[in-house]
Amino acid sequence: MSRGNVFLSLVLWLILALLVIYPLSFLILESFKIAGTNQFGIKNYLDFFKDPYYLKTFTNTLFLGVLVLLATTLLGLPLAYILARYRLKGKTILTALILLPIVLPAYAGAFALIVFFGKQGTVNLLLLEWGLISKPINFIYGLHGLVFIQTLHLLPFIVLSLSAGFTNIDPSLEEAAEVEGARGFKRFLTITLPLCTPNYLAGAVIVFLWPFTDWLTPLIFGLIDFLPSIAYINIAYHFTDMYRKYIGIVSVVVSSVICVAIFLISKRWVEKKKYTSLSKGTTLEGRIIEPGIFITILSYAYMVFIALLVLLIPTVLGLSAFSRRWVLQPFPTYWTLDNFRLIFLESPLLLKNSFVFSGVALIFGIIFGLPAAYLITRTKVRGKEALDFVITLMLAFPGIAVGVSYLLAFWEGIPLATHWIIMPLSLFVRRLPYFLRMAHASYLQLDISLEEAAEVSGANKLRTFFNISLPLLLKGVFVGVVMFFIMAFQEISTAIFLYRGGWETLPIGIYLNWHRGMEFGIAGAMAFLMIVIIFILLIIISRIGGGILGAAWGSSGGRY
Amino acid sequence: MKKKFFRGRIILITIFLFFCSALMGEAQAQKEKIGWVGPIYKELSDSLMKGFKDYYKKTYGKDIEITFIRPGGWPVCVDKVRAWKGKPDADIFLGAGAPAHEILKKEGLIVPYKLKEWEVIPDKWQGMKVKDEGYYWACFAPWIVTNLYNEKVLKVLKLPPPKTWKELLNPIYRELIVQTLPYASGTQHEAVEIHLQTFGVKEGWAYNRLLAAQLARFSTGSVDTTHIVSRGEVPIGLAQPQMNAMVARKDGYPVRDLLPDKTILVPEAVAMLKNAPNEANAKIFLDWLFSMAGQKYVLEGGYFTARKDIKFTAWEKEGVAMAKHAREALGVDSFWDLKVGFVNYDLDLAAKRWDEVNRYYEYEIYRKWRELKSSLFLIEEVEGEIAAAKKKGVDVQKAEAKIKEARNLFEFEGQYAQARLTASEARSLLVSGSR
Numbered sequence: 005m006s007r008g009n010v011f012l013s014l015v016l017w018l019i020l021a022l023l024v025i026y027p028l029s030f031l032i033l034e035s036f037k038i039a040g041t042n043q044f045g046i047k048n049y050l051d052f053f054k055d056p057y058y059l060k061t062f063t064n065t066l067f068l069g070v071l072v073l074l075a076t077t078l079l080g081l082p083l084a085y086i087l088a089r090y091r092l093k094g095k096t097i098l099t100a101l102i103l104l105p106i107v108l109p110a111y112a113g114a115f116a117l118i119v120f121f122g123k124q125g126t127v128n129l130l131l132l133e134w135g136l137i138s139k140p141i142n143f144i145y146g147l148h149g150l151v152f153i154q155t156l157h158l159l160p161f162i163v164l165s166l167s168a169g170f171t172n173i174d175p176s177l178e179e180a181a182e183v184e185g186a187r188g189f190k191r192f193l194t195i196t197l198p199l200c201t202p203n204y205l206a207g208a209v210i211v212f213l214w215p216f217t218d219w220l221t222p223l224i225f226g227l228i229d230f231l232p233s234i235a236y237i238n239i240a241y242h243f244t245d246m247y248r249k250y251i252g253i254v255s256v257v258v259s260s261v262i263c264v265a266i267f268l269i270s271k272r273w274v275e276k277k278k279y280t281s282l283s284k285g286t287t288l289e290g291r292i293i294e295p296g297i298f299i300t301i302l303s304y305a306y307m308v309f310i311a312l313l314v315l316l317i318p319t320v321l322g323l324s325a326f327s328r329r330w331v332l333q334p335f336p337t338y339w340t341l342d343n344f345r346l347i348f349l350e351s352p353l354l355l356k357n358s359f360v361f362s363g364v365a366l367i368f369g370i371i372f373g374l375p376a377a378y379l380i381t382r383t384k385v386r387g388k389e390a391l392d393f394v395i396t397l398m399l400a401f402p403g404i405a406v407g408v409s410y411l412l413a414f415w416e417g418i419p420l421a422t423h424w425i426i427m428p429l430s431l432f433v434r435r436l437p438y439f440l441r442m443a444h445a446s447y448l449q450l451d452i453s454l455e456e457a458a459e460v461s462g463a464n465k466l467r468t469f470f471n472i473s474l475p476l477l478l479k480g481v482f483v484g485v486v487m488f489f490i491m492a493f494q495e496i497s498t499a500i501f502l503y504r505g506g507w508e509t510l511p512i513g514i515y516l517n518w519h520r521g522m523e524f525g526i527a528g529a530m531a532f533l534m535i536v537i538i539f540i541l542l543i544i545i546s547r548i549g550g551g552i553l554g555a556a557w558g559s560s561g562g563r564y
Numbered sequence: 565m566k567k568k569f570f571r572g573r574i575i576l577i578t579i580f581l582f583f584c585s586a587l588m589g590e591a592q593a594q595k596e597k598i599g600w601v602g603p604i605y606k607e608l609s610d611s612l613m614k615g616f617k618d619y620y621k622k623t624y625g626k627d628i629e630i631t632f633i634r635p636g637g638w639p640v641c642v643d644k645v646r647a648w649k650g651k652p653d654a655d656i657f658l659g660a661g662a663p664a665h666e667i668l669k670k671e672g673l674i675v676p677y678k679l680k681e682w683e684v685i686p687d688k689w690q691g692m693k694v695k696d697e698g699y700y701w702a703c704f705a706p707w708i709v710t711n712l713y714n715e716k717v718l719k720v721l722k723l724p725p726p727k728t729w730k731e732l733l734n735p736i737y738r739e740l741i742v743q744t745l746p747y748a749s750g751t752q753h754e755a756v757e758i759h760l761q762t763f764g765v766k767e768g769w770a771y772n773r774l775l776a777a778q779l780a781r782f783s784t785g786s787v788d789t790t791h792i793v794s795r796g797e798v799p800i801g802l803a804q805p806q807m808n809a810m811v812a813r814k815d816g817y818p819v820r821d822l823l824p825d826k827t828i829l830v831p832e833a834v835a836m837l838k839n840a841p842n843e844a845n846a847k848i849f850l851d852w853l854f855s856m857a858g859q860k861y862v863l864e865g866g867y868f869t870a871r872k873d874i875k876f877t878a879w880e881k882e883g884v885a886m887a888k889h890a891r892e893a894l895g896v897d898s899f900w901d902l903k904v905g906f907v908n909y910d911l912d913l914a915a916k917r918w919d920e921v922n923r924y925y926e927y928e929i930y931r932k933w934r935e936l937k938s939s940l941f942l943i944e945e946v947e948g949e950i951a952a953a954k955k956k957g958v959d960v961q962k963a964e965a966k967i968k969e970a971r972n973l974f975e976f977e978g979q980y981a982q983a984r985l986t987a988s989e990a991r992s993l994l995v996s997g998s999r
Contacts, residue, residue, distance in 0.1 A: 057931050124717070124796035145781065226781045228745075237784075240636055241748050242643070245919045248747075329816030332716055332796050338816070415647075504653070505599065505631030516606065516634075524791070 009383045013391065016376055020394055023433050027413035031405060034412055035254045039247035048247075048254045058234075058255065065231040065259070068150065068215040075155040076162040076211050077204075083159075083310055084166030086303045090295045100543050101311045103160045107538035108317060109494045110157040112514055112531040114224040115524065116320035117144050117153055119330070126320075129334040149225050154218065156313065158211045165207030169200030205270050210399065213266065216259045217402035217497055220515070231259050232404055239408060253408060260405045267400040318535050324528030343529035347513075353506065354513040354530065357427075361509060362492040365431035369439045369488050372432070374481070377443035382452070392440075399437045403497025406434055411501050424507050427499060431492040438491050442484025446477045490538050510534050596620070596628040598845040599654035601645060603638040603750070604832070604867075605787070607811060608705075609658075611865030612853070619852055628845065637785070638664045638750045645673050645837065655840035656849060660750070661830035662693055663915055665701040674835040676700045680851045684871050690906050692829045694870070703831030704853050705867035706899050707806040709754055711822035712790065717799040726800070728825040729759065733774050735944075741775075742792050743802035744783045745930060747922035751786045754828060755803035756921060757914045762826045762907045769924070770975035775802075776929050777940045794819055805830070810893040811866035814886070821893055828909045832867065860884055868899045928978050939980040943970050943987045950994055958998045966990035 036044040052058050086092070087099060105113075120126045121143035128140040143149065173196060181195045219232035228234060238252030295303065325343055327336030347354065379385060380392045398406075410430055414421035420429070450473060458468040474481075496511040503512055510530055517527035598616075600609070609632045620628040633653070635644045638660035645652060645668065657668060668674045676699035679685075685702050686694045695702035711732075713725050721740070726732045732741065746753040760768035780798045783789045790808045793801035794817035809821040834853060836846050852858045859869040860879070863886045875897045879887035896902055929936065946967050954960045970986035973979045 118795070118797070122795065122797050223784045226783060228782065228784070237745075237748060241640060245747075245922065331794060331817055505633045518791075524795075 006383075009379065009385045012375055013379055013385045013387060016372065016379065016391060017387070019372065020391070022418075023429060024394060024398065026418075027409035028401075028405070030413035031253065031409035032257060035250060035257045037246075037250055039245075039250055048250045052251060052254045052258065057229075058231075061229050061231045061234050061255075062258075062262075064229050065215050068147065068154070068230065069212040071147070071151045072154045072158060072215060073208055073212050075151060076159050077208070079155065079310065080159050080162035080166060082306055084163045085170060086307065087163065088167040088170035089293050090299070090303055091292050092295070092300065092303060096547065098307050098311060100539075101314060102163060102307070103542055104314050104318070104535075104539060105157045106160045107490055107494065107535055107542060108157060108531075109496065109511065110153050110218055110221040111224060111496065112321065112511075112534070113153050113157060113317040114221050115518060115527060115531070116317040116324075117149060118224070119324060119524070120316065120320045121149070124332055126334045129332070133334070145225055146227075150222055150227060153221060154214060156317070158214055159310075159314075161207040161210050162204070165203045166200060169203030170196065172203065173199050205273070209267055209270050213263045213400060213402075216263050217404065219402075219404055219497060224518070231255055232402055235259065235404055239404075256402065256405045256408055260401050263400040263402060264397060267397065318532065321528045321532045321535065324525050325532040326525075326529075328525045330525070343525045344533075346526055347529055347533065354508055354510045355533075357507060358493055358509040358511075358534075361424075361428045361431055361507075362489050364425075364428035365435065365492050366485060366489055368428065368432040369436055370481075370485065373436060373439040373443050373484070376440060377447050380444060381447040382455075392444075395440055396437050398433060401434075403434065403495070404501070406430060407498035407501030410498070421502060426502050427507055427509070430498045430502055431495055434495060434498060435488050435492045439484045439488040442480050442487060443477070446480025446484070450476050486541050486544060490541055493538055494534065596624075596626050596842075596845060598628060598630055598656070598842050598849055599652075600630065600632045600656045600658040601635075601641055601652075601654040601837075602632075602656075602658035602660060603634060603636070603641050604659035605811075605865075606634075608862065608865030608867050609634070611861045612658075612858075615858060615861030615864075616849060616852060619857065620848070632658075637748070642667055646671070650839055652837045652839060652841070655837055655842045655846035657835045657837055659705075659832050659834070661754075661832060663911055664750075665696070665833050665835055666911060667915065668835060669696065669698075669700045673838055674700055675838050675840075677836050677847060677850060679854050681854050681871075684854065684873060686872055686900060689829060689831075689900060691908065692831070692906070694829075694831050695833075701833040701835040702854070703833045703870050704859075705807075705832040705862050706870055707830050707832060707868055708823070708902070708904055709751060709758065709827045709830060710804055710806045710809075711824055712793045712801045712804045712809050712812075712819050713822050714793050714796045714799045714818055715820045716818040717796045721799065723799075725820065725822055727822075729762075729771070730825075732778060732800075732802075733771075737800060738778050739780045740798060741778045741800045741802060742780055742783050742789055742798040743775075744785055744789055746925045748784060749786045749803065751805055751830070752803040753918070753921065754830070754914070756925060757909070758826060758828055758907055760921070761910060761913075766976055769928075769978070772925070773929060773936060773975060773978065774940070776933060777937050782930065782933075790819075807867050807893075810886075810889050813893065814866070814889050823904055826905045826907045828907060831870075863887065863890060868894070870899070872898075872900060874898055932980055935980040939974055939984040939987070942984050943967065943974060946970070946987045946991045946994070949991065953994055953998055958994075960994060960997060963990045963994035963997055966993050 033044075035048060036046065038045050038047050083102065087095065087102075118125065122128070123140040123142065123145075125143075127143065128137075131137045132140065144152070177199065178191060178195055181191050186194060215230065216232060219230070219236040222228070222230045222233045223236075228237065232255075235252045235255035238248050238255065242249035242252065323336055324330055326341065327339050328342060329338050330336035376391065376395065380388050407430070410426065411421065414426060420426050454476070455468050455472055458472045459465070463471065493509075494511055495509075496515060499509055499512055500515060503509070508516065510533065514527050514530045514534070517530065518524075613630050613632065616630065617628060620626065631654070633644070635641055641657070641660065642664050645654075645657065652673075657665070657674060665674070676696075678699045679702060682695075682699070682702070685704075687697075688694055689706070694706070711726075715725075718725060723736055723740075726734065726737060743755075744752045746756050756768075756772060759771050762768070763771055783792055783801075786804060786808075789801040790804060790812060792798050794812045794815075800822070806821060809819050812819040834850065836843070836850065840846050853862070854871065856871070856874075859871050859874060862869050863879070863884060866886070868890060876887040876891040876894075877897055880891065891897065894902060946963075950960050950963050950967060953963075966986060967990040970983045970990055973983035973986055977983075
């Protein structure tokens, strides 16, 4: 255990303490304040748990998580299998398309759904025109609409993790089963699926916890009774009612605790069982099957179906981006470039801020993430497991928790929030796990014997890193970089609390244009722009590191 | 050593960033600045920014950097000023009606400034304050609390637009109305206060219960309500700032203003914050805002104008585009010529019971919304049955008394479950009475 590594570990811990532990403790402290007095106590928590309304919002959110998980799994399982196992033409484009929802945050898609499926939306207007119905059908207002939009957004997470799972399975295990007589579907159920569990859980946790952080999408559909939404309303609209604010903060703390608990339970469950295989007799691609003609047609049909679903929202956003006054008509009639002119000429600040903040956050991410990955995989420093744990835990914390805690901690305590650097810092903290997982997975795939060989030959650590490790890590690190950037670019739940005049990002612009503007086309244009920018980045990942992307979400042996 | 390398990089980048921010800081320090905080809509802030920047450039030959923070509705904005604890990040509190400014004045967060053209703003209008006698605040954009409807959708549904608050309770409008929650919107809260102060507290809450049963859904803000009505998703929207209809029409949405029988004036006002970092610029802005030129930008931004001497027809001739829409929306040549029914609004009372009203609405109406609706619908069913039976000559005395009791429990006591039970009892009395 070298002193250098211990020092590095201390530096990383210090940064974490400042950016994670300190603000979160502020949040917890604030939740114990009693309104109207200067005292602390557990009254807020007692009130929260005694109130049947808050219990209802909690069960609603839980139920939503379960529904979304079920829907994404049902839709995603066949897709993941097709992508991982079948040799089909055009997989790259289709993979990129299927990953598209990652760049499309649910709140942006929700507007498009209202335009298309609303009571006076395209579908209803057409059906009414054609005389097929006499009253508009409620397609989206209610739990079903919310489940649909969140499923669409989260589908890639399940698809990625499952396809990584399928790819990582040692073919010898499946072949052994087939030799024993278990073919096709039976083999799939008894061998293939169970072996994917750790990978599946990695994606499933993210999907299940999402409703606990997404406060905006339910509000767009007029649904208020979800834990993060009611927390946001209580905190943002408390005016003079400090009690309401504290209850809001209690809601945030409670949802964070729940999220973290679920996260830990799933981690524990996966680690209890052993999923590793002795032989690594598999290529990066995994087992590939040449499908028969029937399966090929079905596969293409299914992929096209999913692609159409996925493309619906960007199409609607695109139509509204290039038009105005699209209301009470099935399709726009007044086309204009006005919306884009407004964005580029009058508020280019939004684009600039988005790129600058995400870029700076990325630099922080790399500076912190690479040494952290090195520390966790290559050294024996004490506390490295805890470091890994705390960083990954940030995935579980709802954005609203980070936003409010930063507002409390860095306004009155250390006045970082008065400087624009708070925006990239909060992005960095929230999205770091995405980068770390990539870096971590890459390091794991890099056999240590390669580095040892270099060192035995006389290269010092630095030279080893640059000449051996980095070139081999590069693919994975690059994918991590792009992934981080994509997720940072679309972040809103935290940014909305911390931004001040002049620091608005593109997602905040979309929100503000919905919340206080009249012309939906502008919000549509911003959302469309965001999609186009990130989609280009996605194509790059897809080309370069599709396999690594999957592997990172899987992580060998189920380690997070 | 790897860690040394990274440590070096961290230090280098940190230095670089501080250098950059220092440079940015310096560059900013040399620019003229002004900051606004307030709840006004984006169109108005955009228009004012454009107008004031041009004016400043023409008059002083310099560029001015304007930042505008809109944390939410006016209660949230007031809270933001409080959070600054005497060291505000902005110079001007832009927007919000009298309640907000009276609170700011009481808490010592704003300072008086006598505008150059102080006399051009009326003191009072139909008994309501339009500016503060101590020069603390003045209205630059008046509007009244009104309702909106989508004329295309109502035409398709063959329904007439409701003209009074009471008319909204007509069953023909059931599930065709949308409003937001009073604690999420200052305007909505004021609408509830209008009901409480017009009808009396008990009757006012009864009215709100009945109104809640007419709603298709609750929206999440007054602009959300406007959007929903503009898109036709729900045809009638409540508690809207009056100019929303004018602006929606300009954007091509078939929305009409629905003046209720009794309403209040919201004198959207402006004030200078105490310890404003750019006091000189703040004063220049205030004077500009009330000048003829500034008021034109107010109208362009989709708000009505406050100067006594503005006539929309005159401006129309001068080529001010919005003047036409304003005249059509209001039906008169100047805002102050409007003939509306006003309630004698007790500002102090409203401010005092602000939280209480919010909480009552949330706990007794919003949270019990399903219960409320099922209870009322049953009462209405039984009342219908009793009326039909009465026509046939059945003895309905006992049932009538019981259903009246149920109504009372629903409207005045807010006991929805009990009311439902009593309605069922009325029904069984009716059935046993008809045997």
